[in-house]
Amino acid sequence: MGYYLDWATDGAGWPNRQASRFVEAAGMRWHVQVMGDGPPLLLLHGTGASTHSWRDVMPKLAQHFTVIAPDLPGHAFTIRPTPESLSLPGMAAAVARLLQALKVEPVRAAGHSAGAAVMVRMAVERLFAPRDLVSFNGAFFPVSGMAGQFFSPLARAFANASLIQKVFARMADRKAVERLLRDTGSNIDAEGVSLYQRLFSNEGHVAGALGMMAAWDLHWVPQDLRNLPLPLTLVWASNDRTIAPAKAAEAARLTRQPRLIEMKGLGHLAHEEDPATAAAIIAAPERFALR
Structure with missing residues (x-):
């Protein structure tokens, strides 16, 4: 396996492969x-994931929408990210340029974490x-306390250390990946575990995920929520061990709609x-909303 994932080999059997294309933007x-x-409907995955995380959602939504799901910069098969594209504003601008290249204007967007x-x-x-x-377990707030003081500098250090990236990739055996996924509070199927293992075993993908973590500053996202000019559906999972479920209510208090x-x-x-x-929530969130 090379530094970056190779579509011809690593992408063999990739979920929804027939829907894949490569675009310069x-x-x-x-x-x-x-x-x-x-x-048009846009789907954006979270840190460390890829289009595969929407693998079973996309076909259901495709019955009603033209679904667009990219690998974010530095993740999976979207390669050679620029340093600025790994920050929150830089990633937002890069996705916008991708949509321009595709000549699509989404009527709805859904994002995870x-x-x-x-x-x-x-x-x-x-x-x-x-x-x-539509937000699924949205990452809208900085990690607080000692964890925030520790993990952000640690991510920056790891993102700039190729040896650490290699070690992370080599440690991604199946049991380690299963343990990591269980720690999120989720129990996903064997295919999902295998796909995450394929990603976490690749140095380029690990570097992209660590680089994203290192470049992000979430301190201004609460202000973004206050300034959001359109409705936001906040989907929260009761067993989420990564983002406290109470954060959804906190985000709702900041959002006008x-x-x-x-x-x-x-x-x-x-x-x-x-x-x-x-998929049903994304297609018609108003049918499910508590308020």
Whole structure:
């Protein structure tokens, strides 16, 4: 396996491979999947993931939408990210340039974890103009206390240390990946575990994920929520061990037009655990909202 994932070999058997294409935008070669026929709908994955996290959601949404799901900069098959593209504003601008290259204007966007913060920043900066947004376990707030003081500098150090990246990639055996995924509060299927293992075993993907963590500053995202000019549906999972479920209510208090939806008994990767419900929520969030 090379530094970056290779589509011909590492991409063999990739979920929804027939929907994949490669696009040049913002100084990078993007892997993006486009599926279906109807109003454009954008899906953004979280840190360390890829298009595979929407693998079972996309076909269901494609019955009603033209679904667009990219690998974010530095993740999976979107390679050679620029340093600025790994920050929150830089990633938002890069995704906007990808949409321009694809000549699509999404009517709705859904994002998981860090992907939710990207789409909110895009909307606040008027980089796109969907009707509304749907967040799954959105990463909208900085890690507080001692953990925040420790992990952010640690990520910056690791992101600049090629030896650490190699060690991380080599340590990603199946048991380690299963343990990491369980620690999110989620129980995903064997295919999902194998796909995450494929990603975490690649040095380029690990470098992209660590670089994203190192470059992000979430301290201004609460202000983004206050300035958000359109409705935001906040989907939270009751067993999420990565982002406290209470953070969804906190985000709702900051947002002018919030909806709240609970996915009971699921963890941080709720959209992978229950893709049918996740797709139904994305298609018609108003039907599920608690308020």
